[in-house]
Amino acid sequence: MATATAPRTPDAGPQGTDWTVTHAVLRFLRAELGCDRLFTVPGEAFLPLLGRAGEAGLELVTVRHEAGAGFAALADARLTGRPGVLAVNRSPGAANAAIALDAAQADPTALLLVVGGAERGADPRTGFQATDIAAFLGGLAPVVTVTGAAGLPAALERCRRALRAAVPGPVVLVVPEDVWEEPAGPAPAADPEPCTASERRRNGQRTAAAVREALLAAERPVLLAGRLLRGPGGPAERPGALLARLGEGAGLPVLLGNKQQDLLDNAAPCYGGHLHLGTPRATRERLAGADLLVVLGDRADTVHLAGPPPPGLRVLTVHPEPAGPGEPLAADPVAVLAELAGQDWPEAPAARREWLRGWRALETALAQAAPQPRPDGVDFAAVAAALGRRLPPDAIVTLDAGNFSSWIHRHVPLGAGQRQLALAGGSMGFGVPAAVAAALRHPDRTVVAVVGDGGLLMTGNELATGCAAGRAPVVVVADNGSYGTIRGHQDRAFPGRDCGTDLVNPDLVGWARSFGLAAERVEEPHQVEPALRRALAARRGYLLHVRTSLQAVHANFDLPRRA
Structure with a gap:
């Protein structure tokens, strides 16, 4: 669920023995980076950070998976212009969050991943969750490890420079579990920028x-x-x-x-x-x-x-x-x-x-849509065209990765007051966490996530986060029972072969309702417009499960008919 703490002006904090590494990191997040929100899957290795976040004016948003936390932080960064921040536990949490580092590097975005690390001196081979984080994440982002309070100012300055660079990107800050409560000296002034x-x-x-x-x-x-x-x-x-x-x-x-x-x-x-x-x-x-x-x-x-x-x-x-x-x-x-x-x-x-x-x-x-009758489901052009007609002028649209996005890009024109959040790097799973983050950031605006059935079941569990906060997005699911993008490649490279692209999905309407979300199924073209009207009118979120045509796999081409 999302646990909200009323933001407040950060205190300077006690500049003595009570001023710890935790206080210094929180002041860096709030005062230096301007961040007011921390996405997290809680862990014991960084409990001091979580326990004092509210005092520093940071709202905790507790999500259900570290990948969801990373995608939500990315979306929040895009919406605010400030670095997105997430905090995770030791090497398993860092491994789960790695997909967000890859996305932030491929599509330059300032993202800070704070890792509560294993205690200093833990053997990476025998210690509990002590895998060397720098070794396995270093190819995705700079990894800055705080080995003690004395090295904290330099570590934070290195993070700041990476996040504020001309080409921003992700950075990983590792704070071992036994470092958080160490006394820390006052933060030095930031070094001047090399270019005026x-x-x-x-x-x-x-x-x-x-x-x-x-x-x-x-x-x-x-x-x-x-x-x-x-x-x-x-x-x-x-x-x-x-x-x-x-x-x-x-x-x-x-x-x-x-x-x-x-x-x-x-x-x-x-x-x-x-x-x-x-x-x-x-x-x-x-x-x-x-x-x-x-x-x-x-x-x-x-x-x-x-x-x-x-x-x-x-x-x-x-x-x-x-x-x-x-x-x-x-x-x-x-x-x-x-x-x-x-x-x-x-x-x-x-x-x-x-x-x-x-x-x-x-x-x-x-941009003119011409949906065709299809024997195996709804032509998604009909959904895109209806969405383009009905989106409010301040709507935020988030897209997951998949062929369905080709119809959105082609048939949903965006006005000056609308936003679209999507990943250039093509990572699946961004759509729902990004929409949840947008709905929490802008509760007065209509937020619509458009996702495929593949991406939905990767990170769709983050609907629990939005529903618990009382502000879930509208989710439009293009369900063609396949990893459709790969199916297109499959039919070109290995026609007639099964490369594992078929999907068997659960009852997505029942699944959405289990979160407390209103939902309905769309199986015929004439159902699209009224269903979308109901979805956009909902204030606490909605899920439209659209049974889409696999034959019409892309806005630019169809799959060949099979014998």
Whole structure:
């Protein structure tokens, strides 16, 4: 259940023998990182942290599995612009939480995993739950181990730098069980940042000048906007208005990076679509006709380009740590966007204006849903289209990984006030914990999780967390009785073979009701609209179990019919 402690201003705490490692860590979380929420599966190796969290103004959210805690913390970080924090117990808890580290690394997000470790000196071979955490998590994130109170200030400063870096990411802080209650000295002042704001601004101006020159020389340019444009301030600095101003002023189509569909109002005249694993072929074919691609706040990876850049396409990547094909421009993408959007642009030539109109027309055509009658279930295009018509203007949509998301990206346009939370790295299990975190963070907004039957039963147990807090999300389950994404690969690579993709699911309506959640089943297309209306009107959560077609496995293609 979610255990809420009323946030309060953190005390400076006793700066003497009563000031412990626990106090110092809590002050770091609250005062240095600005965090007010701690997701956890409680454990005995970090009980002092849990016992004093409320005194420091941190709300404890007790979840049912460490993977759920990690995904919820990731979602909370995306919504607040502050690092997400979770705390787990020894090596089993750390192992369960590792999936969130992988996701935060693949899709840069500031995430702090606090591990209550085994006591100092425990043998990793014979000690209880004493596996070397640095050894098995070190490839996913920096692992900072506090061996005693004397080393705590340096450890916390290392964590702070990783979480506040230009490209944020995950970090692991290991505090052995016998260290928490050690007396600790006052925290030293943070070291100054190596790069000043004026230096970043000057570098941004130089980079913007180079990008402007390339844009003015191009005939068919495209801008790809990525995650780092959200900036360190999170939602308060959403870049949609700047992107729209730049796109419309420069006659520039704006594409959105993988799982970043909410960066720009999808109704904007310059919006040209979203590059993800399910990007329609027509969009990729049109991109192949561009002569310049400016990647701003992301990297041109294999998902964005679906292979090497086509001949004749010049690629410029504006990123603090650029990588990938094309010309690297190391700079703060937020500063570059602000500089470009604030400039006056000459009227684009007629051919350039037609190039932009063609992108907008293509995206409008692709967004039109045309669900077909299916012999084995509901065409999920009908669900996506209904969701697109009925989502409130401030809705938050979370997506799990799976082919069903191709319909959401294609047929659910997002407005300026809506959010979409999804993982570029493709981890299954994100949808429900992320939606629970969103519902707890924004109890006044409609939160909808769209998940497949595979991902639902990985972390759907976190509905217990939301229901216990009295604020569960709406969950729309696309149930085709299969790991559908892998089924598509299976039918191409090993036609007629069984690769273990079939699923036998429980009664999901009964399962949802066992949590105290209202639920219903949708088995026919005509049931979609009224069922969705009831679900969105619910204030304490709802589950729609949609029996979807396996034949219609993806928005872009069907599975071949089997004999």
